[in-house]
Each structure stands twice: as C-alpha cells, then as structure tokens.
Amino acid sequence: MFDTMTMTKVIGAFCGALLVFLLGSWAAEALYHTGGSSHGDDHAKQGYLIETESDGATETAEEGPSLEELLASADxxxxxxxxxxxxxxxxxxxxxxGTGPTLHAIVGRDIGAEPGFSFSNALVEMDGAWTPEALDGFVENPKGYAPGTKMGFAGLKKAEDRANLIAYLETLGG
Known part of the structure; x- marks a missing residue:
C-alpha cells in the first residue's frame, strides 16, 4: 500500500491545491467585486445609464390590431x-x-358549466360566458385570468394564434 511519506505528500498536495483555489477565489472577488453580499442576498446591478433626449411627451407602446380585427381575418x-x-x-x-372539459360549443357557454366535469372553484365562481374576449384572456394566461385554475397550460402569447384558435372553436357546434 502507501507508506507514510507518500500519504503525507498526497495530503500536502491536496491542501496546497485547496489553498491556491481559496486564494484565487479571494483575489478574484477583491478585483471584480460588484457590490452586494457575497451570500447572494443582494444582486449586483451592472450596466450603463444611457441618457436620451425626450420631447416631454409620454410614449406608449404601439398596440397591435384589436381582437375583433384579428377574428375578422382569422384562419x-x-x-x-x-x-x-x-x-x-x-x-x-x-x-x-378528458383531463379538461370538452370544448364542443365552448363559445357562448357559461364559464365553469359543462355537465360531468369538475371545474376548479376559480372557474365555478366566475360569472359570464366564454365570449371570444373571455377566451382570449384565458388562453393568453390561464393562471393570470383565473387565479387558482387547475389548468396547467402556460398560455398562448401570440394574439394571432389565439384569434385563429377562437375562430376554430366557434366552428365546434353550438
């Protein structure tokens, strides 16, 4: 096996490597410290502030076509x-x-009202019907539209996709 001298050399090499690593880490932190805690409590904010000139008017993000316009041209x-x-x-x-309720004749149906399906309280307690506007809001962000819903789908972010889907759902019975 190993003699005492060989074991001492292995342990010494390991301790030396650990010391070099710790000193290197300490030196890097000292050189590149960006503020904040080293424990990750405060996140350092890095970047440059770029000053721009403004005419003083508030700018709003340009919105896309309305849901009605998208539905009119939906595929x-x-x-x-x-x-x-x-x-x-x-x-x-x-x-x-299935796991979710049937979507047959969903457009115009009362929210949370499909015989034989157990809806979450979030949907049962909502008033109204599944109008195209309600479907658009729900399909875009189910958990944001009906907090507490059992639906695990993240949502469709593209307005065109939602409009096309709603146009398809409108063709399913009624």
Missing amino acids: VGKGERVFGKCKACHKVEAGAN
Whole structure:
C-alpha cells in the first residue's frame, strides 16, 4: 500500500491545491467585486445609464390590431393546428370530457358549466360566458385570468394564434 511519506505528500498536495483555489477565489472577488453580499442576498446591478433626449411627451407602446380585427381575418385551419397544443387535455366531441372539459360549443357557454366535469372553484365562481374576449384572456394566461385554475397550460402569447384558435372553436357546434 502507501507508506507514510507518500500519504503525507498526497495530503500536502491536496491542501496546497485547496489553498491556491481559496486564494484565487479571494483575489478574484477583491478585483471584480460588484457590490452586494457575497451570500447572494443582494444582486449586483451592472450596466450603463444611457441618457436620451425626450420631447416631454409620454410614449406608449404601439398596440397591435384589436381582437375583433384579428377574428375578422382569422384562419380556421391555422386555429385547428394551434388546437394541437390543447388535444392532450381537451376533446371537441359533445360530452367528451378528458383531463379538461370538452370544448364542443365552448363559445357562448357559461364559464365553469359543462355537465360531468369538475371545474376548479376559480372557474365555478366566475360569472359570464366564454365570449371570444373571455377566451382570449384565458388562453393568453390561464393562471393570470383565473387565479387558482387547475389548468396547467402556460398560455398562448401570440394574439394571432389565439384569434385563429377562437375562430376554430366557434366552428365546434353550438
């Protein structure tokens, strides 16, 4: 096996490497310290402030077309393709609930009212019907629109995709 001298050399080499690592880490922190705690409590903010000239008018972000405009030009075929993201949980046949409720005749149906499906309290307690506007808000961000919903889908961020999907859903019975 190992004799005492060999073991002492191995332990000495390990301690020396650890010392070099710790001293290197300390030196790097001293040279490149950006403020804040070394424990990660405060996050350093780095960057440059770029001053710009402004005419004093408040600028608003340009909004895209309205939902009505998007629905007027919506493509049902594209909506059916977008629905592919929904197929894992939703069916389109009347009364065919899956993990989620059937989406047959969803447009105009009362929110949280599909026989045979157990909705979350967040949807049961909502008033109104699934109008295109309500569907747009819910499909964009389900957890933001109905906090506490059981729907685990993150949402569709593109307004065109949502409009195409709603146009497709409007074709499903009624």
